[in-house]
Amino acid sequence: MIRNEVLPNRQECAGSLRNVIDALYVLNGKWKLALILSLVQSSKRFNEIQKEVSGISAKVLAKELKDLELNDFITRNVYPTTPVSIIYEATGYSQTLKSVIGELSAWGGQHREKVKQSMRKQS
Template sequence: MITFASMKVIKNEPIISKEECAGSLKNILDALYVLNGKWKLAVILSLVQSSKRFNELQHEVTGISSKILAKELKDLELNDFIKRNVYPTTPVSIIYEATEYSLTLKKVIGELSTWGEQHREKIKQSMRRQS
């Protein structure tokens, strides 16, 4: 994986090989393919906090429709980020929980949160200057 710290810098220009660049791009595209959309990380984050039923998830992830939530849950289960537990009660109980694999996103979610906060502040400052 290429990090900014590992890149050689000549006159403030990072030098990376064509292969390294292509490899990094492929890795990023793979990650974005699996985590695409605006809801997947929010659903994962909600389930990392605690296991939930469908309606609890929909209530916590504000703004998501039941149709989209159902699709996202299927995608996340397919990629082993969540587990769907079916309990033979009357009526049937279904509880969703985060898997150990979803915890591998901890750093990614943390970095996105930090960047999002910085970006929000940048936009606020930009709007203040325009006023």
């Protein structure tokens, strides 16, 4: 416990909890943030996304892209070529996750090191 730190009241805690639940509801699953990160780097076709985000099946990718489009994180642009070209790109709203992704990346790196250290101690 940290001394002299003002603890949030019950109402503030409940509000924070609701906010976290809402965020996790929209970004649930192991693929959504990876897909957003992939598309923030550059616009891509379906197959390009599937190659870059290894391990995701076509069925899951299609569902996740629909969910991200519904929540305004990406746009699906259809071009009337033969055959039809579909390009996915991140929206400006995706940029609002930049600090979240950065923090998760930093934490993930710390956690990976912690796991490595724990494994060394066990050997």
